[in-house]
Amino acid sequence: MLSALLMLTLSVSAEPTVDGPSVTIRGTVVDENGAPLPAASVVVEGTTIGTGTTSDGHFTLQLRHSNPVLRISFMGYQTQRYKVTDKTQNDIKVRLTPSNNQLNAVVVTGSRIERPLKDVPVVTRIISARDIERINPVDLTQLLQYELPGLQFGYNSMSQTEEISYQGMGGEYVVFLLDGERISGEGADHNIDFSRFNINDIERIEVVRGAASTLYDSNALGGVVNIITKNANRPVMANVSARYAGINGQNYSLQAGTRQSRLSTLTSVGYRQRDSYVIEEEKGKKMTTVNPDGSQETEQYTGIPTTIHGYEIWNVSQKIGYSFTDHLKAEVKAGYYHNQQAHRLGETYHRIFKDYTLSGRLNWIMNKNHQLNFVYQFDRYDKNQDTIRGGTGNIYSNRMHVGRLNYSGHIGKHQLSAGVEYTHEYLHHYFMPDSGSASRYQAAAFLQEEWQLTDELTIVAGLRADIEKLYHFHLTPKLTLMYRPWKRFTFRANYAEGYRSPSLKELYQEYDMGGLGMFTLWGNPNLRPEKSRQYSASIEYNHNGLNTSVSVYHNRFRDKISYAGMDNGTRDMQYINADKARTMGVEIMARYRWAAGVDLMGSYAYVNDYEETNGLNTSYVRPHSLTFGACYRKTLFNVDWTAALNGQWTSRLRTNTINRDGSYYYVTYDPRTMCNLNLSARFLRGITAGFMIENLFNYQDKSSDRAVQVPQKGQNYVATLQLNLADIFKW
Incomplete structure (x- = not known):
């Protein structure tokens, strides 16, 4: 049916294009x-x-x-x-x-069609190049935390990599895209490797909140984060940047390319290095145990020090695009990532993370109202263990092949998006029995219609069909309303269903935790897919330099996948379909831009995450968080001066942990405030120098804080230098 509709649309609406002189x-x-x-x-x-x-x-x-x-x-x-x-x-x-308002920015997420942000029906947040310059982050995780309230990055002490929680949902529910395409590989449990991204290569980030399941992936129960990388932006482009960040290491990058009428190319090379550091546990921190009979015991927390392991990272990427005609363009992109992580204390090996990507895109603009594109992407992510005495062993490999045909077009007041997608995934994992492997395929078809009923009211209806061998066929609907009764006010409401089939690891793993026979973590081939329903609504006000919005959302899950102890007299644990779960929350955002060069911004999020175990909430999500920033730009003596203060605050958290005998203990995590002061000067000859104080108030994290945040050692100083060679040599 979908194919018939697509062919009918093309045959009726497409107009041949003839290239002339x-x-x-x-x-x-x-x-x-x-x-x-x-x-x-x-x-x-x-x-x-x-x-x-x-x-x-x-x-x-x-x-x-x-x-x-x-x-x-x-x-x-x-x-x-x-x-x-x-x-x-x-x-x-x-x-x-x-422009005094970033709502005129162009985005592509949500419908894969470029349009001003203010006209996107789905609630979308943009982290622009201007925002990245203002924050001057050391990496992707720091950038996201300073821009998105309700987001946490914890530290997985087993894999020594970060893991995300966004609006109460973990990494398995947030789909990360790179230039609109899925990312393979797992850093921490159910999380991508966030170190893959060189911050100097990022042009902007588009965040779609909630279950954007129609055009992307039904797994996106918590949202979509689309990382858009830079392209050549002038006939001759050549940039060099250097960053020395003390305890956070150093970062160097080079970008060179060209953008002509028909040809564009960009080569990027980046190098990052950071030494390991140790976070101690604060003496006197309390842990209270509640016994089954109701009695309580309070003792000093005996957490061990946490080592934040260093790394040495290389990133290389190449983009080439060529327009064969005025309406037909091909693009090819290749990338390589190599991360040698410092070995753990007492071990005789270090880990090496590698990623290889190759993608091709063919875009055909049939006429001003209709276009068709085909995408193929290959992504391979590996983990190796290199021993000090020599020799390499592969312990993990995730390979993904994705092919997609996508159509978008206008017919009167109707905007149509339709397509088909095929994914083949292969996983080799040391969690598998005998370090074995497994594979699977998934296919999908999707159709979305955006209908502008009146100048004030737009309706978006979407339907996605997912097909795979183990779980057969599933439909996922979505409905969005956007209503603008007055020029300055926009109302949005959204209903979306989500669907996440179990991962290959959740189905088939068999891992002796620690290799000592103490207990085993088991997969479960009888798992059922997770399903969710999300309801959200927002109101937005936009006038001159002021943009503010209030959003509310409510998520309900069925058959949520989680760990539970096995009732077999052992300490073994297994993935199961748990009871129902829910998250709900509120987000308030405001930005104001003065003509005098002053930008003010702030966001607040309340997240009510409830994960019940034996009647107790075991969530590790801080309920309140705040991001804030102020930036002043001024041109003086032919130099563009910038001063920016950026910060984030997270609230106190008490979390419960259940023991096997029915007792439980709770630990309280203190509130946390982090601020950066960023100063820079951009000279007309293409030279930009900067200085930043990270952790302005010298907040000291503790080892046990790694469960809810990546612990920081203290105040840090950063120096940056950027050379735009095209400006220096007047290219």
Whole structure:
């Protein structure tokens, strides 16, 4: 049925395109004061053709049709459209005006179609390049924590990698995408390896909250985080950056490429290094045990020190794009990640994490209303153990092949998205019996319609069908309403169902924990898929430089997968389908941009996460969190000066742990405030120097805090230097 609908739409609506003689278009992009804007984006609407401006703001385009419409954009400025005529095609001058609100930013997440953020029906949060510059984070996890309230990164002491909780849901419920495609591999339990991403390669991040299951993955019960990497943004691009961050190590990167009318290419190389450090346990911390008879015993917490293991990381990536015609473009991307993690105390080996990616994309714009694209991606993530005496052993390998055909188009007031997807996954894991392997395939078809009933009301309805060998066929619906009764107010409401089939590890693992025969962690081939229902609503106000919103959500789970003790007289544990679970919460966000160069932003989240075991809440999610920031930008003596204060606050948490004899103990985690002060100066010749104080108030984490946050050792100083060689040499 879906294929028939797709073919009918193409046959009725597609218009053939014929390329004619070559046409050259030239122009200049300037700011509100008439100064040139280097690296502004100039795209020909309805085609695959685009370029960037040079250091003096000039651009040149080669087309095979005349009188096109250009879309010109630049970070911090309002996007403009320009109609080219025969008289103006060699003398175009576009003056951009500053934007006082980031809602005019272009996003692609949610419908895979570019549009202003204010017009996206699904609640979406953007972490822009401007935000990344303001925070100047050491890595991806620090950036997300300073921008997304309700998000926690804990430290898995077994794998020595981070694990996420977002709005009360763990890593298995948050789908991370890289340039719109799924990421393979597991760092900590049910979490991707967050060290894979070099912060210098990230252009922006788009976060869709809630079950965005129709166009992406039904596993996205908690949301989608789409990491968009940089592309070449000017005819000649060459950037060098260096960062020395004391205890957080050092980071160096190089990017070089070009963006012409038909060809774009970008090569990125990055190196990061950090030494290990130890977090001690605070003496005097209390742990209270409640016995089955109700009596209580309080004792000093005897947590052992936690070592945050260092690393040495290389990232290499290559992007190439070429437009064969004005309407047909191919893109190829390859990437390599190598992380040598410092070995644990007393062990004779260290771990090496590797990842290889290769993807290809073919985009065909049939006409201004219809386009078709095909994507293939291969992603292989490995873990090896290298002994000090020599020799390498592979202990983990996750390989994923994904192919997808996707259509999107306009028919009157209807926006259609439809497609089919096939995934094949292979897993070799030391958790498997005899370090064995398993594999599976999944197929999906999806259809989404966005119908603008009136100028004020838009309805989005979606349906996704998932098919796999073990669990057969499942439908996942979604319904979204966006209502804008007045220009400044937008209301959104969403209902979405989620569906997560058990992972290969949850089905088939058999792992002797610690290798000492004390107890075994078992998979369960009889697991049922998890299902969820999410209800959410939001109201947004947008006027001049002020943007504020309030969002509420409620999630209910059935057949939630969790660990439980086995009733066989041993200490063994097994994955089971547990009782129902729920999360609910509120998020409040506000941003204000003054024309005087001052930006203020703040977000608050309340998360009510309830994971009941024997009548007690065993959640490790802090209920209250706050992110805040203030930034001042000023040009003085031909230098762009920036001063920014960024912070996050998380509330007190008490969590319970159940013992086998029916007793339980609880531990209280203190509130936490982290702030960074970031200062930078950008010179007109393309040199940017910066200085930052991390952990401004010198907060000292404790070893036991690793369960709810990655512990920090204390105050730290950072120096940064960036060289834009295209500006320095006037390319």
